[in-house]
Amino acid sequence: MLDIKFIRENIELVKKACRDKGEPDVVGDLLIKDDERRELQAEIDEKRHEQKQHSASVGEAIKAGDKKKAEARKNKAKTLSDNIKQLEEKQRVVQAEWEKLMLHVPNIPAQDVPVGGEDANVIVKEWGDIPKFDFDIRDHLDLGDILGILDMERGAKVAGSAFPVLVGDGAKMARGLIALMLDIHRENGFVEIAPPYLANRDAMVGSAQIPKLEDDMYHIQQDDLFLIPTSEVPTTNLHAGEILAEAELPIYYTAYSANFRREAGSYGAETRGLLRVHQFDKVELVKFVLPEESQKEHESLLAEAEKVLQTLEIPYRVKLLATGDMSFAANKVYDLDIWAPAERKWLEVSSCSNFLDFQSRRANIRYRPDGGGALRYVHTLNASGVALPRLLVSLWELGQTERGTIKIPVALVPYFGGMEEIIPRVKIP
Secondary structure: OOOHHHHHHOHHHHHHHHHHOOOOOOHHHHHHHHHHHHHHHHHHHHHHHHHHHHHHHHHHHHHOOOHHHHHHHHHHHHHHHHHHHHHHHHHHHHHHHHHHHHOOOOOOOOOOOOOOOHHHOEEEEEEOOOOOOOOOOOOHHHHHHHHOOEEHHHHHHHHOOOOOEEOOHHHHHHHHHHHHHHHHHHHOOOEEEOOOOEEEHHHHHHOOOOOOOHHHOEEEOOOOEEEOOOOHHHHHHHHOOOEEEHHHOOEEEEEEEEEEOOOOOOOOHHHOOOOOOOEEEEEEEEEEEOHHHHHHHHHHHHHHHHHHHHHOOOOEEEEEOOOOOOOOOOOEEEEEEEEEOOOOEEEEEEEEEEOOOHHHHHHOOEEEOOOOOOOEEOEEEEEEEEEHHHHHHHHHHHHEOOOOOEEOOHHHHHHHOOOOEEOOOOOOO
16 A cells, blocks of 8 residues: 555645556545544544543542542543543544555556556567468367367366366476476575465455455455465565564565466456466566665566566567556556467466555565664565466467477476477376
8 A cells, every 4th residue: 555644745646546547536535534533533642631631630639638629530531531432433433444445545657657558558578489380270279179188178067167177288288387487486596485375354455456356356255265366465475564674685485376366257259268267377476675676676577587488488578568557556567478379369477566665565564774764664576477377378379280289398398207299198088
């Protein structure tokens, strides 16, 4: 969340962020509620001071032998105490309403972020050559069926639509890709963790997933737990409520997890096969850094996600997202898109985001400067490094041969025990 002091001092900037991100403008209501909250606190403080004076004067009256005055002062102190309790209850209600409004104020986009919707996104980099085929290519669904590596129908039988089953070498490729990506990131200084796949409400709020995206989550009502939509949630909250030493920063984590999203309202061609699913594997990258280093760390985080695609020799592009296409919580976002020839489109496989102190304020993650002084909030960043379903789509379609097989990327061959090609092997009968 933003600092309320910053909001008060930059009202028009915050209102513009709401407009540019397509979010409801709650700033006016928030400031009214903040005034009410401040006035209540001032009234409570004044009555507490008055109560303290009356309580102290009870003893003085007793010492002076004036029982009548002592009783009157005691009754006045009791009345003030009751008034304070009533005001505190009102304050609790107002505070809750204020906090709810604070959670609906989006982060401010960076100055170099273009204003507009998806059409305003800017391509800042392209890598690799898009291959040409001299035969009629198949899409990932046809390849999955021919090679027996993907079964959407049986996944639907078990859990419903958009829950794929990877079979045989399809499952092996996914497992190999996860290991390859984790190995790449570990070699570059990221600490690997295996996080829980469930998160509590505080963790979801701390990472700014809810209230904004709560309708897209799978919720276990009995325990008020959520199936994680990304391992960003548990990884970011590893240090929730902690005070870190400046010397500990930066902290880099990489995490593999299954992820779960209801994707409420999704429909159409974008949902076919592996293009949009409810459960998917992903390797995540999370950074905790000093505020003055976060812009530089954002660029290096993008480069870290790019290493995966370069290692796999997949053509990709980097997009700087416009205000209306970036996330509620982000200050700046790069997307990585890879090419899928049979789909004839670019597929997003990673969003690389700098949140500044937006998440750390929610999760209360601070650090103590080496030179002393006030505690400061860390800056958090995250990127997919990368997500698997669309990566598989691209690898299958790019690697297909006229014989209907799939060439395994050179970097992935060791994870396949030296096998260089996927051929029809295992298919659920």
